[in-house]
Amino acid sequence: MNKIILIIKREYLSRVKKKSFIIMTLLAPLLMAAMLIIPFWMMSQGDDTEKDIAVVEEGTSLFTGVIPDTKTMRFHYLEDARMEELKTTFSDLGYYGVLYVSPKQALVPGSVEFWCKQQPPLEVTMHISNALEKEIERLKLETYNISNLDEILASVETSIQIQTFKVSDTGEVKKSNTGITMGIAYISGFLIYMFTFMFGAQVMRGVIEEKTSRIVEVIVSSVKPFQLMLGKIVGIALVGLTQFVSWVVLTGVIVSIAQSMFLPDNMMEQIQSGQSIMSAAPAAAQASSTIQMTEAQRFIESIYSVEWGLIILTFIAYFMGGYLLYASLFAIVGSAVDNETDTQQFMLPITIPMILGLFVMLNAFQNPNSSIAFWFSLIPFTSPIVMMARIPFGVPAWELGTSLLLLVMTFILTTWMAGKIYRTGILMYGKKVSYKELWKWLRYKN
Amino acid sequence: MDILKARNIVKQFSNHLALDKVSIHVPEGAIYGLLGPNGAGKTTLLRIINQITAPDEGEVEFKNRKLKADDVFDIGYLPEERGLYKKMTVGEQAMYLAQLKGMKRSEAVKKLRYWFEKFEIQPWWNKKVEELSKGMQQKLQFIVTILHEPSLLIFDEPFSGFDPINARILKQEIQELKKKGATIIFSTHDMGSVEELCNHITLINRSRTLLEGPIDKVREEYRTNRFEVIFEGSPNLLDFTLSSQYKIIENTPVNGTQRLLIEIVDGISTNEIISSLLTRGKIISFNEKLPSMNDIFIQVVEEENKKTDRKSN
Numbered sequence: 001m002n003k004i005i006l007i008i009k010r011e012y013l014s015r016v017k018k019k020s021f022i023i024m025t026l027l028a029p030l031l032m033a034a035m036l037i038i039p040f041w042m043m044s045q046g047d048d049t050e051k052d053i054a055v056v057e058e059g060t061s062l063f064t065g066v067i068p069d070t071k072t073m074r075f076h077y078l079e080d081a082r083m084e085e086l087k088t089t090f091s092d093l094g095y096y097g098v099l100y101v102s103p104k105q106a107l108v109p110g111s112v113e114f115w116c117k118q119q120p121p122l123e124v125t126m127h128i129s130n131a132l133e134k135e136i137e138r139l140k141l142e143t144y145n146i147s148n149l150d151e152i153l154a155s156v157e158t159s160i161q162i163q164t165f166k167v168s169d170t171g172e173v174k175k176s177n178t179g180i181t182m183g184i185a186y187i188s189g190f191l192i193y194m195f196t197f198m199f200g201a202q203v204m205r206g207v208i209e210e211k212t213s214r215i216v217e218v219i220v221s222s223v224k225p226f227q228l229m230l231g232k233i234v235g236i237a238l239v240g241l242t243q244f245v246s247w248v249v250l251t252g253v254i255v256s257i258a259q260s261m262f263l264p265d266n267m268m269e270q271i272q273s274g275q276s277i278m279s280a281a282p283a284a285a286q287a288s289s290t291i292q293m294t295e296a297q298r299f300i301e302s303i304y305s306v307e308w309g310l311i312i313l314t315f316i317a318y319f320m321g322g323y324l325l326y327a328s329l330f331a332i333v334g335s336a337v338d339n340e341t342d343t344q345q346f347m348l349p350i351t352i353p354m355i356l357g358l359f360v361m362l363n364a365f366q367n368p369n370s371s372i373a374f375w376f377s378l379i380p381f382t383s384p385i386v387m388m389a390r391i392p393f394g395v396p397a398w399e400l401g402t403s404l405l406l407l408v409m410t411f412i413l414t415t416w417m418a419g420k421i422y423r424t425g426i427l428m429y430g431k432k433v434s435y436k437e438l439w440k441w442l443r444y445k446n
Numbered sequence: 447m448d449i450l451k452a453r454n455i456v457k458q459f460s461n462h463l464a465l466d467k468v469s470i471h472v473p474e475g476a477i478y479g480l481l482g483p484n485g486a487g488k489t490t491l492l493r494i495i496n497q498i499t500a501p502d503e504g505e506v507e508f509k510n511r512k513l514k515a516d517d518v519f520d521i522g523y524l525p526e527e528r529g530l531y532k533k534m535t536v537g538e539q540a541m542y543l544a545q546l547k548g549m550k551r552s553e554a555v556k557k558l559r560y561w562f563e564k565f566e567i568q569p570w571w572n573k574k575v576e577e578l579s580k581g582m583q584q585k586l587q588f589i590v591t592i593l594h595e596p597s598l599l600i601f602d603e604p605f606s607g608f609d610p611i612n613a614r615i616l617k618q619e620i621q622e623l624k625k626k627g628a629t630i631i632f633s634t635h636d637m638g639s640v641e642e643l644c645n646h647i648t649l650i651n652r653s654r655t656l657l658e659g660p661i662d663k664v665r666e667e668y669r670t671n672r673f674e675v676i677f678e679g680s681p682n683l684l685d686f687t688l689s690s691q692y693k694i695i696e697n698t699p700v701n702g703t704q705r706l707l708i709e710i711v712d713g714i715s716t717n718e719i720i721s722s723l724l725t726r727g728k729i730i731s732f733n734e735k736l737p738s739m740n741d742i743f744i745q746v747v748e749e750e751n752k753k754t755d756r757k758s759n
Binding site for chain 2: 214423440
């Protein structure tokens, strides 16, 4: 036991002390935090330069005064202006852009033109098209000669925002956001895939390194080959966990620092009070508070509503399970070859289930309860990747339990097999090994 | 007393039989040579003694009881395929390997300091192994093999790749270790070092033991009744008169004397030869010429191979 700890320590320290590990550990949280912060930041910031926009119609003045001014946009309706001239001179006249509407053809796509020096932001074009659409609709409706049209229109106008709620088995209600959930499902499924592959391959490289440097026989004269293999696998698992935990912690720290810097204080209070209201009296009370929320606030709120604890815990469980399973297979490959270029022939059985898992995951994070997602989240070779993509949507406890149990049983089996093949393989040099050979090694008595 | 006994060891690999009922008895305090051509099964036998692989049949006894897992702490093994972690520093590496052999940190530091000073590699403690020359790496490997002061030391081809100076240091250290009471087994092709160091040998060929015993006895067993005589006088006279007693195989003049290699006819004693020689000149030296281990090795292995090949044909 003592010896395994020595091996784990060496495997762990020799990797954690590497420059590449330290850089990865520090850099990735910055990227992740940026991924979380930037969309929100963009939403809250917007473009605040003032724009004067000229509106030109040909001959008519149907749309005069139709497009309302906003904080950043002012519309000037020019009569008798010649479009051909304006196209070249609008910038000199101090306009940000020229909107050209041809009333006769306003229904034909492309008959409304916007001339501008740069690509206009979505905000501008959306504002214009909304206003024009409304006006054209109104004009069309007017031709039906309905009396009290304005009142009718005002009374039927509605706006829908879907607010989703997740009800757990215990009756607890959580506000959820499909977009955010999908994003998290995708990221955690992909992370599992990446981690398993990255650290599994490290096990393989470690085994090959010991073989090519010829240290392995020196070591196995002191420890059992199985102990050496297990020590390496566990040591590298701890490296993976260290990386993951420091990513989570650092990302959390960076995000919260960024929040306190970019977010106005009252917004945070609103979100927090909104949450407390929600948990106290789910449906009615919050209705008023949510409707007033801006897009940005809602984004932040849904980030808070994600069950991070559950996701992080299951991530660690599935990373350990999936990693242990694949790491033992990687150890087999490492022990069977003399150098890394020879690994190709044995990599296929490892990469195929992993890539299959990745593909199913891409489907599962959109349809988390499809039968393909269900089955692949039970099969041990794909379950870590696929299940991680389902968890943010909520998975019944029995499925989670069965999937984890199967995973544990399988990795015990593969580790046992790997141990048998490994102890023969590490002492074989300069031999081209086939699958048949591996099968023989598996059945050697010792 | 035998410190190590291996009885009827059988080890079968998928395509060939690596060891076929091989037995060895290593007396305590001996330097034991394990000889044999390439592929004879020496390394497999050493791996079995080190519990790296298990035999299919037979058993190994260490200090009069069955070999057990903890015995690795009392055995030091320098394999033929030996290396070090290239990216680790010399000190870390030595400490790691020492601790794997069950040594405490403080003890390991103390002993390492002693050996590093002795071999003059102290300044390299914080250097990475890949910066070391091959000779230095070999010194380091030797140190970590013997550091825990085991009672049995096993060296597989210890001299391969050593330059003559390091090989000499290694030989001296092996003899030093023997004096301190350790038993040493080493396998080698270098017959010169066998004669120089070993007092017991086993010769393995094609998975089987051909010879075992104290080296002097083995050489006597294969004696060819050849003697080297340095003699002043006329060689022609010798050849002519005494051909019934011996045959002259070689005759080289050296500085006015004759150096003769003679083979004595069976039944004639050395005294008879000496007395007949005395009447014909002056004897400067008279030595029995025992066959070298090299000769015995080649002779025994070739005979055996012919025999088994004939059988299989």
